[in-house]
Amino acid sequence: MPMPRNQQICVEDTPYYHCVSRCVRRAYLCGEDAATGVSYEHRREWVENRLLFLAGVFSIDVCAYAVMSNHLHVVLHINTEKAESWxxxxxxxxxxxxxxxxxxxxxxxxxxxxxxxxxxxxxxxxxxxxxxLTDISWFMRELNEPIARKANVEDNCTGHFWEGRFKSQALLDEAALIACMAYVDLNPLRSNISNAPEESDFTSIKRRVEAAKIKTQPKNLFPFVGHPREDMPSGLPFKLVDYLELVDMTGRIIRKDKQGVIDAPCLSILQRLNIPSETWLCIAAHFEILTGRLVGHEQSIDCYCQVHQRHRKPNREQIKLLA
Known part of the structure; x- marks a missing residue:
């Protein structure tokens, strides 16, 4: 039986979550249906516009997203302090x-x-x-329901468009967060939809690259604010340039479909986060397959299980990826 959503999402454990919504009945969120030749590419804009609109309404920040042909990835940050100040x-x-x-x-x-x-x-x-306005379930509901209604009208049908429950993963530490964000941003490359991160339409990485060209950050995405420190502003605990270099290098290797190495500039961020460089490519390419409901270093997961008095731990092989 699935765990209740209010037990899966707890801001005291972590404010960061990876959520995935998938279509049912061979429905196409976007892309082109090979069987009928009908294109649904315009729906990508529906999703992106709605997602970024909600980021300006909720006290939930969008860290990363990718709109795929039959599913949607988002990495979200719950900002309770901002909501309490309203x-x-x-x-x-x-x-x-x-x-x-x-x-x-x-x-x-x-x-x-x-x-x-x-x-x-x-x-x-x-x-x-x-x-x-700080509830991820409400955020995903407000994102998915209008898209489903518009798609059903367009398809001249009724019934479910999305699977009944969106999947969520708790990202317990910085290593889990950056691995998941890179996985989401590189989704189009792994699916051969695009040749480079900056060419991946309707993704957060493309918006970040375009904004970086004019030395700014996208308004409706959670900003990068640098390494953790005292009096740190609200934002992602990484340097933007480090993240862009890491995603670019990883994307080049994944796109060539061959074993590669991460060069020195990217290696520094992996060393800080204690992620072995030899396992980074595996994590970035297969994050969703190799991880469960909880993602983080072994000590982060042990701490979570201790706090919640849970004796059943995730697969030990999954933990080793970020050990």
Whole structure:
């Protein structure tokens, strides 16, 4: 039996999660159906636009994403501190971007004076909405349901478009995070959809490369802020240039489909994260296959199991990848 989602996602364990949604009934999210010749490429834009829109509504940051032919990868970061800093009005205005809210919440945001009983109702609503805006299940629901409805209208059919549950993996440490992000960003290369990361349409890596050319970072993606340090701003704990070099070098080797080596500039980030260079390519190419619900160094997984009093640990061979 699948574990309840509220037990799989816990910000006290880690704020980072890898989520995957897959289509059912041979449905095409994007790409071209070889059997009918019908192209669904325009749906990639639906997904990317919706994803980046939600990143500006929720207190959930998008670290990486890749829109594939029949599935979607996203790496998300739950930002509870940001959500707690929002005023009542900001919470309601954000929620009203995706739902109508209630009569009282709409009155409040319009600046109308409300009686005490109505304000109590508004306060209760804000509490619920604030929690939802940091909930990955709500984020994935708001991403997937509109896409499913539009696709079903276009396909002139009804029923499920996505599998019932999205898959989630807890990324317990920096090594797991960077390995998963690289895996997601390199998805189009492994599938022979593109020849280079910067040519991979509707992916986070392409947006990051294009922004880097003008010495900036994409507005709706979680920024790279450098190595962990005191008074560190909110962002990914890596240098952008290190990550781009690592993905570029890994992509070149994967695209050539042959054993290769990681050069010195990329090796430094792997050494800091204690990831053996000889196993990095295996992780980046087969992350989803070789990992389970929990991903991280052995000590990170041991700590998780101890805190949650879980005796059944992931496959030991999976752990060795980041040992």
């Amino acid at each position: 005023s009542f009005r900001e919470v309601l205005e954000r929620w009203h971007k995706i739902h109508k809210g209630t009569h009282f919440t709409r009155q409040y945001t319009a600046g109308e004076n409300l009686p005490k009983s109505a304000m109590e109702f508004v306060e209760a609503s804000v509490k619920v909405y604030r929690k939802r």
